[in-house]
Amino acid sequence: MESIIWGVLIPFIGTTAGSACVFFMRKELSRLVQRSLTGFAAGVMVAASIWSLLIPAMEQAAPMGQLAFLPSVIGFWGGILFLLLLDHVIPHLHMYTDEAEGPKSSLAKTTMMVLAVTLHNIPEGMAVGVVYAGFLSGAAQISAGDALALSLGIAIQNFPEGAIISMPLHAQGSGKGKSFLGGFLSGAVEPIAAVLTILLAEVLIPAMPYLLSFAAGAMMYVVVEELIPEMSEGEHSNIGVLMFAAGFTLMMALDVALG
Numbered sequence: 001m002e003s004i005i006w007g008v009l010i011p012f013i014g015t016t017a018g019s020a021c022v023f024f025m026r027k028e029l030s031r032l033v034q035r036s037l038t039g040f041a042a043g044v045m046v047a048a049s050i051w052s053l054l055i056p057a058m059e060q061a062a063p064m065g066q067l068a069f070l071p072s073v074i075g076f077w078g079g080i081l082f083l084l085l086l087d088h089v090i091p092h093l094h095m096y097t098d099e100a101e102g103p104k105s106s107l108a109k110t111t112m113m114v115l116a117v118t119l120h121n122i123p124e125g126m127a128v129g130v131v132y133a134g135f136l137s138g139a140a141q142i143s144a145g146d147a148l149a150l151s152l153g154i155a156i157q158n159f160p161e162g163a164i165i166s167m168p169l170h171a172q173g174s175g176k177g178k179s180f181l182g183g184f185l186s187g188a189v190e191p192i193a194a195v196l197t198i199l200l201a202e203v204l205i206p207a208m209p210y211l212l213s214f215a216a217g218a219m220m221y222v223v224v225e226e227l228i229p230e231m232s233e234g235e236h237s238n239i240g241v242l243m244f245a246a247g248f249t250l251m252m253a254l255d256v257a258l259g
Helices: 002-023 031-060 062-067 070-089 109-137 144-171 176-199 201-232 238-258
Strands: none
Touching: 002 109, 002 144, 002 176, 031 062, 031 070, 031 109, 031 144, 031 201, 031 238, 062 070, 070 109, 070 201, 109 144, 109 176, 109 201, 144 176, 144 238, 201 238
């Protein structure tokens, strides 16, 4: 049980540690550094979606024979449409833009920036919860190493993500404590989503291939809709591509080595 608690908390610790950079770094992160960190996070999420979620989903659906792909397709599209819905009903503001997305709102710009990061932390928390639920069930062909690899991978990409939210908040005039709190709260949704998923483990087991793919679809939506545009914006975007490759290979290596 202790390993499961740590597995759920590790990604959140990564976000919190990254957010704490606001206390130790005096200057705002340069655009080049932000693109690098965003590219790295995107690479980790894509690799996690494939090795930790989609491949296990198809393996679990293997008894369906030639239709083994079906749960993955259905679940993947479910995740895409779910994030698309959240994108339209939650007011949020992406970095480098002044125009908010979602319904019109009088929320402060900094609040909507935090909501944007919170929005894409939801599928990460769900992914961790689904994988640990599969591990606990013993019937989903997911090992403790598989679950730990996903938690570590998401934590690694959450560290720069925490810095990317807290540093700009501070640069825009928020105090260091408030900026840290913004990054901290944006990551708090992950363990909440993970725990709720685990608590429903017994009910979720029959639908595990669909749920794994659902989490993968939601994560891929975030990558394509938000992270890739941010890492490619402006000049010198090759660094974003190189860091994407670094994040992808690191997550792939973690999954294979620990799984």
